[in-house]
């Protein structure tokens with residue numbers, strides 16, 4: 059069996075992680091969910107993730123900062139930014155700093171799954187069970 | 192709605208209606224003021240001016256007439272004095288001839304002639320003489336003249352019958368005594384007449400001089416009174432109008448009510464100003480409202496973004512519910528639906544605050560809990576702050592007396608200041624909102640502190656000017672501070688600013704603590 | 719996965735640069751040639767489409783409504799092409815309607831005044847002064863056109879990612895710089911920007927449908943939702959909304975149409991002020 063794609067989802071909105079976890083796990087990924095960016099960063103330091111999904115506007119730590127930390131630690135990790143504050147400037151900033159994708163809230167689980175599938179493919183570990191409704 | 196309108200119609204007695212409803216009240220007030228102004232009796236400045244000139248003219252004319260009369264009198268007296276003089280000459284001449292006769296026996300007929308002359312002169316102005324001398328003296332003089340003449344005639348008779356020598360001499364002797372006596376009397380009467388006449392003349396002249404002096408003095412007094420009355424009326428009115436102008440400039444748009452007894456040129460001005468006030472007020476109301484809507488527009492961006500979070504939660508939950516419906520347990524489904532319901536409520540909360548602020552409300556003066564109000568305002572701006580990654584701190588010293596005011600309008604003021612602070616701050620900056628007693632007792636200060644760009648000294652004097660902005664077109668209108676200042680001034684407060692370039696800016700809104708509802712629309716208008 | 723939108727004061731210059739870049743990067747090149755296709759698809763003559771891109775509506779010439787319709791057709795087609803990716807586009811005003819799409823690199827090329835002068839007044843030998851005036855007039859005309867058509871100032875540098883003046887920089891250098899900029903990560907396509915582009919396409923399509931009847935409509939799309947704002951008086955509101963919903967609802971992929979009929983404030987104000 060292939061090595062599982064390991065995904066970290068960070069959003070200070072608890073519902074996001076709660077709903078996305080099963081949705082992404084269904085793709086055959088291993089998913090860890092965080093609400094607190096500090097804890098997430100700590101975890102990122104400990105463990106290398108294949109894909110990180112992070113919100114941008116969070117109280118304590120900015121998602122862009124998370125992106126930078128992830129990229130610094132593991133350049134191959136694909137980071138997908140999700141934000142309710144989507145704007146061209148922010149999108150470009152995120153991309154420039156190495157984000158793999160940028161998704162505006164609100165999005166459907168399917169949209170994120172597509173982005174994750176694409177990222178996994180780019181990583182060379184395509185996911186088998188792409189879920190369709 | 193209908194009811195609240197009605198209520199406001201009553202309320203606006205003591206309110207500061209910047210809103211349109213309040214404005215209608217003003218229109219009514221201005222209408223009634225106009226009626227009141229026009230109902231006054233008409234007495235214009237022009238009328239007063241004409242009247243006073245007429246008065247002065249009449250007085251001058253009367254004085255002139257009197258003086259003409261007096262001078263005529265003097266003239267008459269002078270002429271009469273000449274006549275008296277002539278008379279005296281005749282009398283004296285007669286006496287001289289009389290003397291000659293007794294000395295040399297000549298000139299008797301000349302003397303007689305002179306007496307005739309004197310008599311004719313005397314008779315010529317008999318009436319006047321009677322008036323001056325009185326009847327008694329007059330008849331004495333007449334008698335005296337008659338007698339003198341008679342004696343002269345007798346002498347002449349004697350002269351003719353000279354032959355009878357002895358009796359002639361004696362007779363002449365006899366007559367001489369009486370003649371002299373009569374002659375003396377005649378002269379002294381004449382002198383008396385002369386003296387009286389002279390006195391009368393100088394008296395008349397004196398009288399004329401007195402009239403001159405008094406007339407002048409009176410004229411002066413008349414002119415002074417006129418000038419005073421007119422001046423007081425004009426200056427008083429101008430003063431009042433300059434007070435009105437100041438009042439209007441300070442944002443008090445109460446119409447001018449009739450304060451004077453008469454209707455005049457300034458009444459038209461007052462009506463014109465009332466009209467202008469209405470215009471100004473409606474413009475200002477529109478300005479305040481439109482600036483508010485602009486702020487709302489700015490806030491909407493933040494709200495729209497913030498709204499994406501609950502929307503996302505709903506979307507994700509709903510999709511997962513659809514996807515997994517069959518697989519889920521009842522509890523899980525309920526939990527998901529609860530999430531949806533909860534997030535929908537959150538969405539509503541996010542917009543309701545803004546909607547509440549955006550609502551065009553009637554003006555309302557009420558006791559305000561500034562701290563609560565500031566909390567609301569801060570939460571109103573919170574999305575904006577999040578958008579630019581900023582923090583805001585609200586601090587209050589607590590236990591502060593309340594202020595009276597219009598919460599909608601004051602919220603607009605604080606919001607403007609906070610939005611300005613956001614614009615001036617860097618990403619990730621901090622803004623402080625402080626609520627504390629002001630330095631002056633009886634005042635409360637709300638300070639909005641930022642640590643942004645600061646305001647360069649050379650523009651510090653301009654920032655409250657309408658349309659002054661350093662922001663790019665489309666971002667700033669430059670009305671924020673000007674509108675805010677207008678609102679605060681209406682509340683009897685003021686806005687202060689201290690700033691240091693590159694260090695930050697502090698705007699302080701200083702509001703009076705009021706024990707009675709703030710009198711922000713009424714001020715002493717009529718006096 | 720990037721799109722380059724070139725705007726130039728000189729069509730020839732823009733074209734030259736556009737072609738060179740497309741060759742260099744292996745991108746497709748798109749310019750007014752495509753008007754033929756649009757004309758075939760929409761039944762609007764090529765001349766009219768070209769006029770919409772060049773002329774400001776006037777009382778005697780093309781009406782504002784016609785221009786809006788023509789431009790909507792161009793927009794729809796061009797965005798459709800953009801969605802196929804790797805495109806260099808020039809002369810189709812793309813920089814004005816994909817302003818908010820992050821993976822479109824918007825470039826303004828300012829040509830040499832002499833070249834421009836020759837292009838504006840072919841065959842004439844103008845003096846420096848007259849040329850300057852001519853160029854100034856041309857710039858003003860473009861500004862007016864862009865403001866009228868898209869409420870944006872085409873000549874405003876802040877609307878571009880890159881402004882290159884050929885007065886200072888050689889064509890080849892310019893091409894090189896642009897090609898290099900395309901490589902920046904910030905201009906990479908992503909879910910969000912693709913969605914923006916897709917939304918623009920939907921909106922453009924809705925415009926092609928709505929503008930003939932409601933030329934003042936403002937249209938925005940967000941996924942399957944289309945929002946239409948238009949002015950109207952009270953009594954026609956409901957009917958108007960229904961018509962618009964039906965018209966726009968036909969577009970494939972659109973499942974919800976939101977119509978806001980705002981009170982015609984100007985008209986109302988004008989009436990109430992009388």
Ligand SMILES: Nc1ncnc2c1ncn2[C@@H]1O[C@H](COP(=O)(O)OP(=O)(O)OP(=O)(O)O)[C@@H](O)[C@H]1O
Pocket residue numbers: 607611612615641643644645646654655659660661662666667668669670671672673696
């Ligand atoms: N906190 C601040 N720090 C630095 N400058 C400020 C601050 N507040 C105001 N200013 C300056 O004062 C000017 C006028 O402010 P004002 O609020 O009246 O208008 P604006 O903010 O430019 O426009 P608007 O409020 O309509 O958006 C601003 O353009 C800015 O230059």
Ligand SMILES: [Mg+2]
Pocket residue numbers: 607610611667670671672
């Ligand atoms: Mg401002």
